[in-house]
Amino acid sequence: xxxxxxxxxxxxxxxxxxxxxxxxxxxxxxxxxxxxxxxxxxxxxxxxxxxxxxxxxxxxxxxxxxxxxxxxxxxxxxxxxxxxxxxxxxxxxxxxxxxxxxxxxxxxxxxxxxxxxxxxxxxxxxxxxxxxxxxxxxxxxxxxxxxxxxxxxxxxxxxxxxxxxxxxxxxxxxxxxxxxxxxxxxxxxxxxxxxxxxxxxxxxxxxxxxxxxxxxxxxxxxxxxxxxxxxxxxxxxxxxxxxxxxxxxxxxxxxxxxxxxxxxxxxxxxxxxxxxxxxxxxxxxxxxxxxxxxxxxxxxxxxxxxxxxxxxxxxxxxxxxxxxxxxxxxxxxxxxxxxxxxxxxxxxxxxx
Amino acid sequence: xxxxxxxxxxxxxxxxxxxxxxxxxxxxxxxxxxxxxxxxxxxxxxxxxxxxxxxxxxxxxxxxxxxxxxxxxxxxxxxxxxxxxxxxxxxxxxxxxxxxxxxxxxxxxxxxxxxxxxxxxxxxxxxxxxxxxxxxxxxxxxxxxxxxxxxxxxxxxxxxxxxxxxxxxxxxxxxxxxxxxxxxxxxxxxxxxxxxx
Numbered sequence: 314x315x316x317x318x319x320x321x322x323x324x325x326x327x328x329x330x331x332x333x334x335x336x337x338x339x340x341x342x343x344x345x346x347x348x349x350x351x352x353x354x355x356x357x358x359x360x361x362x363x364x365x366x367x368x369x370x371x372x373x374x375x376x377x378x379x380x381x382x383x384x385x386x387x388x389x390x391x392x393x394x395x396x397x398x399x400x401x402x403x404x405x406x407x408x409x410x411x412x413x414x415x416x417x418x419x420x421x422x423x424x425x426x427x428x429x430x431x432x433x434x435x436x437x438x439x440x441x442x443x444x445x446x447x448x449x450x451x452x453x454x455x456x457x458x459x460x461x462x463x464x465x466x467x468x469x470x471x472x473x474x475x476x477x478x479x480x481x482x483x484x485x486x487x488x489x490x491x492x493x494x495x496x497x498x499x500x501x502x503x504x505x506x507x508x509x510x511x512x513x514x515x516x517x518x519x520x521x522x523x524x525x526x527x528x529x530x531x532x533x534x535x536x537x538x539x540x541x542x543x544x545x546x547x548x549x550x551x552x553x554x555x556x557x558x559x560x561x562x563x564x565x566x567x568x569x570x571x572x573x574x575x576x577x578x579x580x581x582x583x584x585x586x587x588x589x590x591x592x593x594x595x596x597x598x599x600x601x602x603x604x605x606x607x608x609x610x611x612x613x614x615x616x617x618x619x620x621x622x623x624x625x626x627x628x629x630x631x632x633x634x635x636x637x638x639x640x641x642x643x644x645x646x647x648x649x650x651x652x653x654x655x656x657x658x659x660x661x662x663x664x665x
Numbered sequence: 666x667x668x669x670x671x672x673x674x675x676x677x678x679x680x681x682x683x684x685x686x687x688x689x690x691x692x693x694x695x696x697x698x699x700x701x702x703x704x705x706x707x708x709x710x711x712x713x714x715x716x717x718x719x720x721x722x723x724x725x726x727x728x729x730x731x732x733x734x735x736x737x738x739x740x741x742x743x744x745x746x747x748x749x750x751x752x753x754x755x756x757x758x759x760x761x762x763x764x765x766x767x768x769x770x771x772x773x774x775x776x777x778x779x780x781x782x783x784x785x786x787x788x789x790x791x792x793x794x795x796x797x798x799x800x801x802x803x804x805x806x807x808x809x810x811x812x813x814x815x816x817x818x819x820x821x822x823x824x825x826x827x828x829x830x831x832x833x834x835x836x837x838x839x840x841x842x843x844x845x846x847x848x849x850x851x852x853x854x855x856x857x858x859x860x861x862x
Binding site: 435436439443467468470472473474475477478479481482484540541543544550553554558559562566 | 728762
Protein backbone atom coordinates (compact mmCIF):
# COMPACT_ATOMS: atom_id res chain seq x y z
CA UNK A 314 0.00 0.00 0.00
CA UNK A 315 1.24 3.44 -0.84
CA UNK A 316 2.00 5.71 2.03
CA UNK A 317 0.22 9.01 2.39
CA UNK A 318 3.39 10.86 1.45
CA UNK A 319 3.84 8.86 -1.74
CA UNK A 320 0.23 9.35 -2.71
CA UNK A 321 0.48 13.06 -2.00
CA UNK A 322 3.57 13.41 -4.11
CA UNK A 323 1.99 11.51 -6.98
CA UNK A 324 -1.23 13.38 -6.59
CA UNK A 325 0.47 16.69 -6.84
CA UNK A 326 1.83 15.67 -10.20
CA UNK A 327 4.69 17.52 -11.82
CA UNK A 328 3.92 20.64 -9.91
CA UNK A 329 4.73 18.92 -6.67
CA UNK A 330 8.01 17.67 -8.00
CA UNK A 331 8.87 21.20 -9.01
CA UNK A 332 7.79 22.43 -5.63
CA UNK A 333 9.97 19.92 -3.84
CA UNK A 334 12.79 20.74 -6.12
CA UNK A 335 12.62 24.25 -4.92
CA UNK A 336 12.31 26.05 -8.25
CA UNK A 337 8.53 26.16 -8.34
CA UNK A 338 8.08 26.82 -4.65
CA UNK A 339 9.74 30.17 -4.67
CA UNK A 340 7.14 31.97 -6.78
CA UNK A 341 5.49 33.25 -3.63
CA UNK A 342 7.07 33.74 -0.25
CA UNK A 343 5.42 32.31 2.87
CA UNK A 344 4.76 35.87 4.06
CA UNK A 345 2.92 36.74 0.83
CA UNK A 346 0.93 33.51 1.06
CA UNK A 347 0.07 34.19 4.71
CA UNK A 348 -0.93 37.77 3.96
CA UNK A 349 -3.19 36.59 1.11
CA UNK A 350 -4.82 34.05 3.45
CA UNK A 351 -5.45 36.75 6.09
CA UNK A 352 -6.96 39.10 3.47
CA UNK A 353 -9.25 36.34 2.19
CA UNK A 354 -10.32 35.44 5.73
CA UNK A 355 -11.03 39.05 6.72
CA UNK A 356 -12.84 39.83 3.44
CA UNK A 357 -14.98 36.69 3.75
CA UNK A 358 -15.88 37.51 7.36
CA UNK A 359 -16.72 41.14 6.51
CA UNK A 360 -18.85 40.24 3.49
CA UNK A 361 -20.59 37.45 5.39
CA UNK A 362 -21.40 39.80 8.24
CA UNK A 363 -22.59 42.67 6.08
CA UNK A 364 -24.53 40.86 3.35
CA UNK A 365 -25.03 37.23 4.38
CA UNK A 366 -27.97 36.47 2.10
CA UNK A 367 -26.38 38.04 -0.94
CA UNK A 368 -23.04 36.29 -0.34
CA UNK A 369 -24.72 32.94 0.25
CA UNK A 370 -26.72 33.14 -2.97
CA UNK A 371 -23.72 34.33 -4.99
CA UNK A 372 -21.15 31.85 -3.65
CA UNK A 373 -23.41 28.82 -3.93
CA UNK A 374 -24.37 29.83 -7.47
CA UNK A 375 -20.81 30.44 -8.61
CA UNK A 376 -18.71 27.96 -6.66
CA UNK A 377 -20.87 25.05 -5.47
CA UNK A 378 -20.49 23.10 -8.73
CA UNK A 379 -16.84 23.92 -9.49
CA UNK A 380 -15.69 23.07 -5.96
CA UNK A 381 -17.33 19.66 -6.24
CA UNK A 382 -15.48 19.13 -9.48
CA UNK A 383 -12.22 20.20 -7.80
CA UNK A 384 -12.85 17.73 -4.98
CA UNK A 385 -13.60 14.97 -7.48
CA UNK A 386 -10.28 15.66 -9.20
CA UNK A 387 -8.43 15.73 -5.88
CA UNK A 388 -9.92 12.40 -4.82
CA UNK A 389 -9.23 10.76 -8.20
CA UNK A 390 -5.67 11.96 -7.86
CA UNK A 391 -5.40 10.25 -4.50
CA UNK A 392 -6.73 6.89 -5.67
CA UNK A 393 -3.87 4.38 -5.89
CA UNK A 394 -3.34 2.66 -9.26
CA UNK A 395 -3.35 -0.71 -7.50
CA UNK A 396 -5.75 -1.15 -4.62
CA UNK A 397 -3.85 -4.05 -3.05
CA UNK A 398 -4.77 -4.43 0.61
CA UNK A 399 -6.85 -1.26 0.45
CA UNK A 400 -9.48 -2.87 -1.76
CA UNK A 401 -11.82 -3.59 1.16
CA UNK A 402 -11.42 -0.05 2.44
CA UNK A 403 -12.37 1.51 -0.89
CA UNK A 404 -15.25 -0.91 -1.46
CA UNK A 405 -16.68 -0.04 1.96
CA UNK A 406 -16.09 3.66 1.29
CA UNK A 407 -17.87 3.56 -2.08
CA UNK A 408 -20.79 1.52 -0.76
CA UNK A 409 -21.19 3.87 2.18
CA UNK A 410 -21.08 7.02 0.05
CA UNK A 411 -23.69 5.66 -2.39
CA UNK A 412 -25.93 4.08 0.24
CA UNK A 413 -25.90 6.95 2.71
CA UNK A 414 -26.39 9.59 0.01
CA UNK A 415 -29.33 7.62 -1.40
CA UNK A 416 -30.84 7.26 2.07
CA UNK A 417 -30.34 10.97 2.74
CA UNK A 418 -32.10 11.87 -0.51
CA UNK A 419 -34.94 9.51 0.40
CA UNK A 420 -35.21 11.22 3.79
CA UNK A 421 -35.44 14.62 2.11
CA UNK A 422 -38.13 13.34 -0.26
CA UNK A 423 -40.02 11.76 2.63
CA UNK A 424 -39.85 14.98 4.62
CA UNK A 425 -41.22 17.01 1.71
CA UNK A 426 -44.07 14.58 1.07
CA UNK A 427 -44.96 14.38 4.78
CA UNK A 428 -45.03 10.57 4.69
CA UNK A 429 -43.54 10.00 8.13
CA UNK A 430 -44.84 12.78 10.30
CA UNK A 431 -42.74 14.57 12.90
CA UNK A 432 -41.76 11.62 15.07
CA UNK A 433 -41.21 9.19 12.20
CA UNK A 434 -38.88 11.78 10.72
CA UNK A 435 -37.09 12.03 14.08
CA UNK A 436 -36.52 8.27 14.14
CA UNK A 437 -35.44 8.17 10.49
CA UNK A 438 -32.85 10.91 11.02
CA UNK A 439 -31.60 9.09 14.14
CA UNK A 440 -31.21 5.89 12.13
CA UNK A 441 -29.35 7.70 9.35
CA UNK A 442 -27.01 9.32 11.89
CA UNK A 443 -26.27 5.92 13.46
CA UNK A 444 -25.64 4.36 10.05
CA UNK A 445 -23.25 7.19 9.13
CA UNK A 446 -21.34 6.82 12.40
CA UNK A 447 -21.20 3.01 11.98
CA UNK A 448 -19.81 3.49 8.46
CA UNK A 449 -17.07 5.83 9.68
CA UNK A 450 -16.17 3.46 12.54
CA UNK A 451 -16.08 0.59 10.01
CA UNK A 452 -13.70 2.56 7.79
CA UNK A 453 -11.46 3.37 10.75
CA UNK A 454 -11.44 -0.32 11.73
CA UNK A 455 -10.60 -1.53 8.21
CA UNK A 456 -7.93 1.12 7.82
CA UNK A 457 -6.53 0.42 11.29
CA UNK A 458 -6.30 -3.32 10.73
CA UNK A 459 -4.42 -2.94 7.45
CA UNK A 460 -1.88 -0.65 9.03
CA UNK A 461 1.06 -2.27 10.72
CA UNK A 462 1.46 0.12 13.61
CA UNK A 463 -0.68 0.14 16.70
CA UNK A 464 -4.22 -0.86 17.49
CA UNK A 465 -5.40 2.62 18.30
CA UNK A 466 -8.38 2.23 15.98
CA UNK A 467 -10.32 0.41 18.74
CA UNK A 468 -10.84 3.82 20.37
CA UNK A 469 -13.12 4.59 17.44
CA UNK A 470 -15.69 2.23 19.01
CA UNK A 471 -16.43 4.27 22.17
CA UNK A 472 -16.17 7.53 20.22
CA UNK A 473 -18.58 6.13 17.63
CA UNK A 474 -21.00 4.98 20.34
CA UNK A 475 -20.94 8.43 21.94
CA UNK A 476 -21.57 10.11 18.58
CA UNK A 477 -24.39 7.69 17.76
CA UNK A 478 -25.92 8.46 21.15
CA UNK A 479 -25.78 12.18 20.49
CA UNK A 480 -27.24 11.49 17.04
CA UNK A 481 -30.28 9.99 18.74
CA UNK A 482 -30.63 12.60 21.47
CA UNK A 483 -30.46 15.53 19.03
CA UNK A 484 -30.94 14.09 15.52
CA UNK A 485 -31.31 17.38 13.67
CA UNK A 486 -28.56 18.99 15.72
CA UNK A 487 -26.21 16.19 14.65
CA UNK A 488 -27.00 16.79 10.97
CA UNK A 489 -26.50 20.52 11.47
CA UNK A 490 -23.15 19.86 13.16
CA UNK A 491 -22.10 18.05 9.96
CA UNK A 492 -23.07 21.13 7.92
CA UNK A 493 -20.90 23.41 10.06
CA UNK A 494 -17.99 20.96 10.57
CA UNK A 495 -17.73 20.01 6.90
CA UNK A 496 -16.10 23.29 5.73
CA UNK A 497 -13.41 22.85 8.40
CA UNK A 498 -12.38 19.50 6.90
CA UNK A 499 -11.21 21.34 3.76
CA UNK A 500 -8.86 23.40 5.93
CA UNK A 501 -7.33 20.16 7.23
CA UNK A 502 -6.88 18.81 3.68
CA UNK A 503 -5.07 22.00 2.69
CA UNK A 504 -2.84 21.73 5.76
CA UNK A 505 -1.87 18.18 4.80
CA UNK A 506 -1.26 19.18 1.20
CA UNK A 507 0.99 22.05 2.27
CA UNK A 508 2.95 19.75 4.56
CA UNK A 509 3.53 17.42 1.61
CA UNK A 510 4.30 19.84 -1.18
CA UNK A 511 4.91 23.36 0.16
CA UNK A 512 6.36 23.10 3.63
CA UNK A 513 7.49 26.70 3.48
CA UNK A 514 3.89 27.90 3.47
CA UNK A 515 2.69 25.56 6.19
CA UNK A 516 3.69 27.69 9.18
CA UNK A 517 2.12 30.84 7.69
CA UNK A 518 -1.03 28.87 6.94
CA UNK A 519 -1.27 27.55 10.49
CA UNK A 520 -0.84 31.06 11.84
CA UNK A 521 -3.77 32.13 9.65
CA UNK A 522 -5.82 29.19 10.92
CA UNK A 523 -5.36 30.56 14.44
CA UNK A 524 -7.23 33.66 13.26
CA UNK A 525 -10.30 31.63 12.33
CA UNK A 526 -11.68 31.31 15.89
CA UNK A 527 -10.92 35.00 16.39
CA UNK A 528 -12.92 35.92 13.28
CA UNK A 529 -15.81 33.69 14.41
CA UNK A 530 -15.74 35.19 17.90
CA UNK A 531 -15.85 38.73 16.47
CA UNK A 532 -18.78 37.81 14.19
CA UNK A 533 -20.71 36.20 17.06
CA UNK A 534 -20.00 39.14 19.36
CA UNK A 535 -21.11 41.70 16.77
CA UNK A 536 -24.17 39.78 15.57
CA UNK A 537 -25.47 38.31 18.84
CA UNK A 538 -28.06 41.08 19.04
CA UNK A 539 -28.69 41.37 15.30
CA UNK A 540 -32.29 41.35 14.15
CA UNK A 541 -33.28 38.14 12.34
CA UNK A 542 -32.99 38.27 8.56
CA UNK A 543 -36.12 39.01 6.59
CA UNK A 544 -37.47 35.81 5.08
CA UNK A 545 -39.22 37.39 2.15
CA UNK A 546 -39.19 35.07 -0.83
CA UNK A 547 -38.29 31.47 -1.46
CA UNK A 548 -34.56 32.06 -1.82
CA UNK A 549 -34.14 33.83 1.53
CA UNK A 550 -36.23 31.13 3.16
CA UNK A 551 -33.95 28.41 1.76
CA UNK A 552 -30.78 30.21 2.81
CA UNK A 553 -32.05 30.69 6.37
CA UNK A 554 -33.24 27.09 6.58
CA UNK A 555 -29.97 25.63 5.29
CA UNK A 556 -28.13 27.55 8.01
CA UNK A 557 -30.19 25.80 10.69
CA UNK A 558 -32.95 28.30 11.53
CA UNK A 559 -35.70 26.44 13.33
CA UNK A 560 -33.21 23.89 14.69
CA UNK A 561 -31.18 26.29 16.83
CA UNK A 562 -33.66 28.29 18.91
CA UNK A 563 -33.07 31.79 20.25
CA UNK A 564 -30.15 32.51 17.93
CA UNK A 565 -30.44 35.30 15.38
CA UNK A 566 -30.82 33.96 11.84
CA UNK A 567 -28.43 36.73 10.79
CA UNK A 568 -25.75 35.16 12.99
CA UNK A 569 -26.48 31.64 11.75
CA UNK A 570 -26.42 32.53 8.05
CA UNK A 571 -23.29 34.66 8.51
CA UNK A 572 -21.42 31.83 10.23
CA UNK A 573 -22.55 29.32 7.63
CA UNK A 574 -21.69 31.44 4.61
CA UNK A 575 -18.35 32.53 6.10
CA UNK A 576 -17.25 28.92 6.58
CA UNK A 577 -18.65 27.90 3.18
CA UNK A 578 -16.75 30.72 1.46
CA UNK A 579 -13.49 29.56 3.05
CA UNK A 580 -14.35 25.99 2.05
CA UNK A 581 -14.86 26.98 -1.60
CA UNK A 582 -11.69 29.05 -1.57
CA UNK A 583 -9.64 26.16 -0.22
CA UNK A 584 -10.87 23.64 -2.80
CA UNK A 585 -10.84 25.96 -5.79
CA UNK A 586 -7.64 27.90 -5.13
CA UNK A 587 -5.74 26.65 -2.07
CA UNK A 588 -5.45 22.92 -2.74
CA UNK A 589 -4.76 23.15 -6.53
CA UNK A 590 -2.17 25.85 -5.87
CA UNK A 591 -0.49 23.84 -3.13
CA UNK A 592 -0.57 20.68 -5.24
CA UNK A 593 1.03 22.47 -8.17
CA UNK A 594 -1.90 22.02 -10.56
CA UNK A 595 -3.38 25.44 -9.96
CA UNK A 596 -2.99 26.68 -13.52
CA UNK A 597 -4.48 23.68 -15.32
CA UNK A 598 -6.47 21.45 -12.97
CA UNK A 599 -8.46 20.02 -15.88
CA UNK A 600 -5.39 18.32 -17.38
CA UNK A 601 -5.76 14.61 -16.73
CA UNK A 602 -2.07 14.01 -17.49
CA UNK A 603 -1.14 14.98 -13.93
CA UNK A 604 -3.46 12.35 -12.44
CA UNK A 605 -1.47 9.22 -11.48
CA UNK A 606 -4.29 6.88 -12.53
CA UNK A 607 -4.19 8.39 -16.02
CA UNK A 608 -0.38 8.28 -16.29
CA UNK A 609 0.18 4.84 -14.77
CA UNK A 610 0.62 1.99 -17.25
CA UNK A 611 -2.07 0.01 -15.41
CA UNK A 612 -4.30 3.05 -14.99
CA UNK A 613 -7.52 4.05 -16.75
CA UNK A 614 -6.77 7.24 -18.70
CA UNK A 615 -10.04 7.16 -20.70
CA UNK A 616 -12.18 6.62 -17.64
CA UNK A 617 -10.43 9.44 -15.79
CA UNK A 618 -10.85 11.84 -18.71
CA UNK A 619 -14.49 10.82 -19.05
CA UNK A 620 -15.06 11.39 -15.33
CA UNK A 621 -13.49 14.84 -15.43
CA UNK A 622 -15.50 15.74 -18.54
CA UNK A 623 -18.72 14.47 -16.95
CA UNK A 624 -17.93 16.54 -13.86
CA UNK A 625 -17.47 19.63 -16.02
CA UNK A 626 -20.78 18.96 -17.77
CA UNK A 627 -22.49 18.56 -14.39
CA UNK A 628 -21.13 21.95 -13.32
CA UNK A 629 -22.60 23.58 -16.46
CA UNK A 630 -25.91 21.81 -15.89
CA UNK A 631 -25.99 23.00 -12.27
CA UNK A 632 -25.45 26.59 -13.38
CA UNK A 633 -28.29 26.30 -15.90
CA UNK A 634 -30.59 24.84 -13.24
CA UNK A 635 -29.65 27.66 -10.84
CA UNK A 636 -30.59 30.19 -13.51
CA UNK A 637 -33.89 28.41 -14.19
CA UNK A 638 -34.99 27.91 -10.55
CA UNK A 639 -32.48 28.88 -7.91
CA UNK A 640 -34.52 27.89 -4.85
CA UNK A 641 -35.38 24.36 -5.97
CA UNK A 642 -31.90 23.73 -7.37
CA UNK A 643 -30.37 24.87 -4.09
CA UNK A 644 -32.54 22.37 -2.20
CA UNK A 645 -31.60 19.54 -4.55
CA UNK A 646 -27.93 20.53 -4.49
CA UNK A 647 -27.69 20.60 -0.70
CA UNK A 648 -29.30 17.16 -0.57
CA UNK A 649 -27.02 15.54 -3.15
CA UNK A 650 -23.97 17.41 -1.84
CA UNK A 651 -24.03 14.96 1.06
CA UNK A 652 -22.08 12.69 -1.32
CA UNK A 653 -19.04 14.96 -1.31
CA UNK A 654 -19.29 15.45 2.46
CA UNK A 655 -19.16 11.67 2.89
CA UNK A 656 -16.48 11.22 0.21
CA UNK A 657 -14.11 13.36 2.25
CA UNK A 658 -14.16 10.85 5.13
CA UNK A 659 -12.18 7.96 3.57
CA UNK A 660 -9.62 10.30 2.04
CA UNK A 661 -9.33 12.15 5.33
CA UNK A 662 -8.65 8.83 7.07
CA UNK A 663 -5.95 7.99 4.54
CA UNK A 664 -4.14 11.23 5.23
CA UNK A 665 -3.98 10.63 9.00
CA UNK B 666 -23.60 10.54 74.27
CA UNK B 667 -24.95 14.01 74.95
CA UNK B 668 -24.12 15.11 71.41
CA UNK B 669 -25.82 12.02 70.05
CA UNK B 670 -29.02 12.87 71.96
CA UNK B 671 -28.96 16.42 70.61
CA UNK B 672 -28.54 15.20 67.06
CA UNK B 673 -31.25 12.59 67.48
CA UNK B 674 -33.65 15.23 68.81
CA UNK B 675 -32.81 17.50 65.90
CA UNK B 676 -33.39 14.69 63.40
CA UNK B 677 -36.74 13.88 65.03
CA UNK B 678 -37.76 17.53 64.90
CA UNK B 679 -36.85 17.76 61.23
CA UNK B 680 -38.67 14.53 60.42
CA UNK B 681 -41.84 15.82 62.08
CA UNK B 682 -41.59 19.33 60.71
CA UNK B 683 -40.87 18.41 57.09
CA UNK B 684 -44.31 16.87 56.27
CA UNK B 685 -46.03 19.67 58.19
CA UNK B 686 -44.29 22.42 56.26
CA UNK B 687 -44.69 20.49 53.01
CA UNK B 688 -48.42 21.18 53.20
CA UNK B 689 -47.95 24.90 53.35
CA UNK B 690 -48.48 26.54 49.99
CA UNK B 691 -45.60 28.49 48.56
CA UNK B 692 -45.92 32.23 48.94
CA UNK B 693 -47.55 33.77 45.92
CA UNK B 694 -44.62 35.21 44.05
CA UNK B 695 -46.66 36.20 41.00
CA UNK B 696 -46.57 39.93 40.87
CA UNK B 697 -47.45 42.20 38.04
CA UNK B 698 -44.47 42.75 35.78
CA UNK B 699 -43.89 46.33 34.68
CA UNK B 700 -44.20 47.02 30.94
CA UNK B 701 -40.65 48.27 30.87
CA UNK B 702 -39.26 44.87 31.91
CA UNK B 703 -37.39 42.89 29.24
CA UNK B 704 -38.81 39.34 29.26
CA UNK B 705 -35.79 37.19 28.43
CA UNK B 706 -37.75 34.12 29.52
CA UNK B 707 -40.20 34.34 26.62
CA UNK B 708 -39.63 32.69 23.22
CA UNK B 709 -38.08 34.96 20.60
CA UNK B 710 -39.37 35.25 17.07
CA UNK B 711 -39.60 37.58 14.12
CA UNK B 712 -42.90 38.95 12.91
CA UNK B 713 -43.92 40.77 9.76
CA UNK B 714 -47.17 42.47 8.91
CA UNK B 715 -47.91 42.28 5.21
CA UNK B 716 -50.62 43.86 3.13
CA UNK B 717 -51.69 41.23 0.63
CA UNK B 718 -53.66 42.07 -2.49
CA UNK B 719 -56.61 39.76 -3.05
CA UNK B 720 -56.60 38.25 0.43
CA UNK B 721 -60.21 37.87 1.66
CA UNK B 722 -59.55 37.72 5.40
CA UNK B 723 -56.75 38.58 7.83
CA UNK B 724 -54.54 35.63 8.65
CA UNK B 725 -51.90 35.03 11.31
CA UNK B 726 -49.34 32.49 10.11
CA UNK B 727 -47.35 30.68 12.76
CA UNK B 728 -44.56 28.37 11.60
CA UNK B 729 -44.82 24.88 13.02
CA UNK B 730 -41.31 25.13 14.48
CA UNK B 731 -42.31 28.29 16.38
CA UNK B 732 -45.50 26.65 17.61
CA UNK B 733 -43.56 23.69 18.98
CA UNK B 734 -41.26 26.08 20.83
CA UNK B 735 -44.19 28.01 22.21
CA UNK B 736 -45.84 24.77 23.32
CA UNK B 737 -42.66 23.71 25.05
CA UNK B 738 -42.40 27.10 26.77
CA UNK B 739 -46.01 26.78 27.91
CA UNK B 740 -45.42 23.27 29.20
CA UNK B 741 -47.69 21.65 26.63
CA UNK B 742 -46.57 18.22 25.45
CA UNK B 743 -46.65 17.90 21.67
CA UNK B 744 -48.00 14.90 19.77
CA UNK B 745 -50.00 11.89 20.86
CA UNK B 746 -49.07 8.78 22.75
CA UNK B 747 -47.31 7.16 19.80
CA UNK B 748 -45.15 10.19 19.11
CA UNK B 749 -44.21 10.46 22.78
CA UNK B 750 -43.22 6.79 22.86
CA UNK B 751 -41.15 7.20 19.68
CA UNK B 752 -39.35 10.16 21.19
CA UNK B 753 -38.67 8.37 24.45
CA UNK B 754 -37.48 5.35 22.45
CA UNK B 755 -35.00 7.68 20.74
CA UNK B 756 -33.86 8.95 24.12
CA UNK B 757 -33.45 5.37 25.36
CA UNK B 758 -31.41 4.37 22.29
CA UNK B 759 -29.27 7.49 22.73
CA UNK B 760 -28.75 6.67 26.40
CA UNK B 761 -27.80 3.08 25.60
CA UNK B 762 -25.22 4.23 23.05
CA UNK B 763 -23.68 6.74 25.46
CA UNK B 764 -23.60 4.13 28.24
CA UNK B 765 -21.89 1.74 25.81
CA UNK B 766 -19.35 4.45 25.03
CA UNK B 767 -18.57 4.92 28.72
CA UNK B 768 -18.32 1.15 29.34
CA UNK B 769 -16.12 0.56 26.28
CA UNK B 770 -13.85 3.44 27.28
CA UNK B 771 -13.47 1.92 30.75
CA UNK B 772 -12.77 -1.54 29.34
CA UNK B 773 -10.19 -0.20 26.91
CA UNK B 774 -8.51 1.79 29.65
CA UNK B 775 -8.35 -1.28 31.89
CA UNK B 776 -7.05 -3.51 29.12
CA UNK B 777 -4.53 -0.96 27.96
CA UNK B 778 -1.06 -2.26 28.78
CA UNK B 779 0.50 1.12 28.49
CA UNK B 780 0.17 3.54 31.34
CA UNK B 781 -2.15 6.34 30.47
CA UNK B 782 -0.17 9.55 30.39
CA UNK B 783 -2.27 12.35 31.81
CA UNK B 784 -0.71 15.02 29.68
CA UNK B 785 -2.12 18.26 28.37
CA UNK B 786 -4.19 16.49 25.72
CA UNK B 787 -5.88 14.27 28.31
CA UNK B 788 -6.52 17.28 30.52
CA UNK B 789 -8.05 19.12 27.57
CA UNK B 790 -10.31 16.16 26.74
CA UNK B 791 -11.44 15.86 30.38
CA UNK B 792 -12.07 19.61 30.50
CA UNK B 793 -14.13 19.49 27.29
CA UNK B 794 -16.12 16.51 28.58
CA UNK B 795 -16.83 18.33 31.86
CA UNK B 796 -17.83 21.51 30.03
CA UNK B 797 -20.13 19.52 27.74
CA UNK B 798 -21.62 17.77 30.77
CA UNK B 799 -22.28 21.05 32.57
CA UNK B 800 -23.82 22.55 29.42
CA UNK B 801 -26.02 19.48 28.95
CA UNK B 802 -27.18 19.59 32.57
CA UNK B 803 -27.96 23.31 32.25
CA UNK B 804 -29.84 22.73 28.99
CA UNK B 805 -31.87 19.80 30.29
CA UNK B 806 -32.63 21.66 33.51
CA UNK B 807 -34.24 24.34 31.33
CA UNK B 808 -31.81 26.99 32.43
CA UNK B 809 -32.77 30.36 30.97
CA UNK B 810 -30.92 31.53 27.88
CA UNK B 811 -28.04 33.94 28.49
CA UNK B 812 -29.28 37.51 28.77
CA UNK B 813 -27.20 38.89 25.97
CA UNK B 814 -29.84 39.48 23.37
CA UNK B 815 -32.04 42.54 23.07
CA UNK B 816 -35.25 42.19 21.12
CA UNK B 817 -35.56 44.75 18.35
CA UNK B 818 -39.16 45.58 17.32
CA UNK B 819 -37.87 47.13 14.07
CA UNK B 820 -40.49 48.89 11.99
CA UNK B 821 -43.36 47.17 13.81
CA UNK B 822 -43.64 50.25 16.04
CA UNK B 823 -44.98 52.12 13.01
CA UNK B 824 -47.89 49.66 12.68
CA UNK B 825 -49.84 51.27 15.50
CA UNK B 826 -49.43 54.98 16.01
CA UNK B 827 -52.63 55.99 17.78
CA UNK B 828 -55.68 54.01 18.69
CA UNK B 829 -55.32 50.23 18.88
CA UNK B 830 -56.13 48.33 15.68
CA UNK B 831 -58.52 45.41 16.03
CA UNK B 832 -60.26 42.82 13.90
CA UNK B 833 -60.77 39.09 13.57
CA UNK B 834 -58.11 36.85 12.13
CA UNK B 835 -57.66 33.26 11.07
CA UNK B 836 -54.77 31.49 12.80
CA UNK B 837 -52.85 29.17 10.48
CA UNK B 838 -49.95 26.85 11.26
CA UNK B 839 -47.52 26.67 8.31
CA UNK B 840 -44.66 24.22 7.76
CA UNK B 841 -42.29 26.60 5.99
CA UNK B 842 -40.31 29.48 7.46
CA UNK B 843 -39.41 30.61 10.95
CA UNK B 844 -41.11 33.99 11.25
CA UNK B 845 -44.65 34.80 12.33
CA UNK B 846 -46.65 36.68 9.70
CA UNK B 847 -49.82 38.71 9.99
CA UNK B 848 -51.35 38.91 6.54
CA UNK B 849 -53.85 41.73 6.15
CA UNK B 850 -56.17 42.04 3.16
CA UNK B 851 -55.37 45.02 1.00
CA UNK B 852 -59.06 45.93 0.77
CA UNK B 853 -61.88 45.46 3.26
CA UNK B 854 -64.90 43.45 2.13
CA UNK B 855 -68.55 43.95 2.89
CA UNK B 856 -70.81 41.22 4.19
CA UNK B 857 -71.80 40.39 0.60
CA UNK B 858 -68.14 39.90 -0.37
CA UNK B 859 -67.80 43.16 -2.28
CA UNK B 860 -64.54 45.03 -1.92
CA UNK B 861 -64.45 48.38 -0.17
CA UNK B 862 -61.75 51.00 -0.40
